[in-house]
């Protein structure tokens with residue numbers, strides 16, 4: 144019987160394991176290193192921050208993941224987060240705030256109304272993206288590059304380029320606090336992200352929409368021939384992504400307690416990078432929700448480690464850039480690997 | 483013996499869940515055509531990929547010209563004179579013939595730029611060697627499959643290949659093109675180049691090859707001179723049991739009722755189908771014959787909603803007129819199509835066997851918003867059973883299955899969808915003899931329960947052996963119908979060439 148076991152061990156390919164999990168391993172090493180050499184890294188407060196950041200980014204990355212799986216992309220994610228973040232802030236300014244109120248008619252809305260408005264606005268932008276991609280057949284890269292620029296312009300108009308603060312206290316509390324578990328505070332954002340993840344996981348794995356999405360990513364012509372309504376599926380994917388960015392915008396403002404036109408800048412690239420680290424293939428048809436979540440976590444841990452090690456922001460950027468390239472290179476290595 | 487140019491000995495190769503090669507062996511003499519045969523999934527392509535540097539064998543020896551080799555990639559194999567024409571051709575369609583041939587070793591000018599003049603000039607010479615009359619500056623996109631293949635062979639010649647591997651080269655060629663390929667192969671052997679030839683077509687094998695090696699389940703069964711073999715012996719070695727007839731016995735199930743009527747279908751494209759009308763009866767197998775290029779595929783794809791047709795064309799299902807603008811409409815009306823081009827419009831390479839089977843029928847497994855994974859599993863299990871699909875698990879990506887098994891998965895997809903009318907375009911392409919028989923049986927079972935089948939096939943035996951009625955097309959038009967009882971090869975060929983060379987004094 145021992146022979147069988149030895150065979151099993153032979154089966155385990157160490158090199159392949161390294162390639163498949165390279166970035167996760169890098170993250171683990173970094174965390175250990177940082178824990179040993181930086182002060183205050185292993186604290187409950189820091190853990191809370193990392194969880195909150197991961198939760199917020201996960202919502203965005205899950206939105207983008209669908210677009211990536213169908214071999215598209217969505218560069219408008221960050222700007223949609225920005226404009227919905229501003230919208231949430233405008234609607235939830237305290238009417239009695241000391242600072243200037245931009246739109247007295249909007250300020251003082253119920254929290255739930257701000258949430259609904261943000262998600263709806265995101266959905267509308269997503270629908271527009273989806274229709275440009277599916278009906279006008281513009282490549283997603285170009286389509287969303289265009290809309291993201293336009294959305295930023297809209298946001299400059301909406302926010303009038305001033306920061307928006309003095310928000311509804313309950314709203315800000317919701318963004319900052321969480322469930323007290325002994326010494327650890329588990330942010331409310333985490334529960335939102337968990338719900339979204341669960342929803343997306345079921346959507347991807349257990350619904351016709353999910354099957355259609357993977358089919359389009361796998362081979363769009365074959366999907367069409369198999370009776371998949373490819374246009375409708377694509378529009379739904381972009382629309383859902385938009386709604387999730389809207390949710391993220393709402394959460395972002397709650398978390399920071401204020402908003403401005405620059406909110407969400409660059410989030411789309413982080414989200415795409417995180418999804419790729421998490422195993423979503425740029426070649427289409429491949430990607431899972433737990434993978435995306437893990438990818439976001441790895442990315443956030445790397446960022447936190449660099450910060451705690453006192454690496455200057457310039458170098459943090461360089462490092463992040465390298466990680467993104469490495470993630471895609473490794474992804475391609477995986478699909479091309481000689482069997 | 484030392485007159486072997488290549489010896490592959492005791493080659494082993496495992497993939498997760500399968501032992502694809504189990505002490506496989508192949509000994510090749512210079513300047514001969516050596517056929518490699520076996521059922522779908524027997525390991526033929528895998529053995530060749532081990533030789534060509536696409537896979538590493540787990541163990542075993544590859545001796546090329548007396549030298550022990552193991553190529554790390556295809557480029558190295560090419561440099562050593564081993565070239566391969568793949569089962570699924572993958573040329574770079576947006577590059578020219580010349581660029582494709584010289585891919586990887588472009589001639590350079592003194593400045594280090596690509597020397598286009600030299601490249602195209604040399605290309606001409608290689609094209610001549612394979613008798614291909616096209617401009618070297620033509621885009622690959624504009625060539626037929628057969629011409630693309632000739633380009634591949636020209637590329638092999640340009641590398642001074644000593645061994646050319648051809649994996650199912652004739653699966654999408656016309657008879658004339660096959661004859662031409664055989665001429666090229668003879669030319670190659672005359673120049674002492676050895677050819678390894680993989681095919682499921684017995685007739686070709688017996689005609690072209692000098693020796694035949696047979697694999698079964700990755701194991702070496704034996705090598706015989708081709709003239710000592712015949713159909714039955716080959717089948718016996720391949721499947722390990724007797725196969726008494728090629729077609730299951732059956733009687734026509736055709737009823738009077740017409741399930742499908744197609745009237746006056748004309749393509750908006752000039753040289754495509756025109757004025758096509760036919761009907762299909764319940765329980766009938768309607769074979770569609772004709773030469774490649776007769777627009778059979780185009781007509782069926784138009785009926786299915788993949789291609790356009792002029793407005794005056796009408797489709798009636800069970801007497802009622804229906805409109806089909808896209809595949810979804812066809813599927814809704816119970817019409818399914820298994821397309822001809824597996825790689826382009828059939829398989830989802832990276833997706834699992836399970837997803838590939840379930841995609842066209844997902845709606846059946848939906849209860850409320852959710853799919854029942856259990857139901858999908860049982861349908862997939864059933865398909866694997868019924869079509870004896872060789873796959874390690876349901877979750878294996880279809881891309882890692884053998885070509886024939888991929889084809890079976892696509893058939894399973896449409897069987898799961900349970901259409902009233904099943905249109906099959908070359909359904910047994912790349913499928914081994916045993917599996918063909920199984921597919922014929924399944925078609926028989928379908929018509930027995932009142933389904934109807936339209937089958938495009940370029941294999942005469944299949945057309946004559948399986949159809950209740952045969953419709954023949956020639957140059958976009960339907961040239962006639964034959965009842966199975968009266969049909970012969972000559973009558974079919976006569977109809978298939980009826981409108982050819984019209985305008986010249988050929989035919990009335």
Ligand SMILES: Nc1ncnc2c1ncn2[C@@H]1O[C@H](COP(=O)(O)OP(=O)(O)OP(=O)(O)O)[C@@H](O)[C@H]1O
Nearest residue numbers: 497502522523524525526527528882883884885886
């Ligand atoms: N890349 C791969 N990963 C996993 N399994 C593979 C891979 N390539 C081949 N196989 C498996 O190896 C076996 C042999 O496949 P191979 O393609 O060599 O068959 P074949 O004899 O060429 O069949 P066909 O006549 O259908 O083309 C099959 O069971 C197949 O599923």
Ligand SMILES: [Mg+2]
Nearest residue numbers: 527569884885
């Ligand atoms: Mg093969």
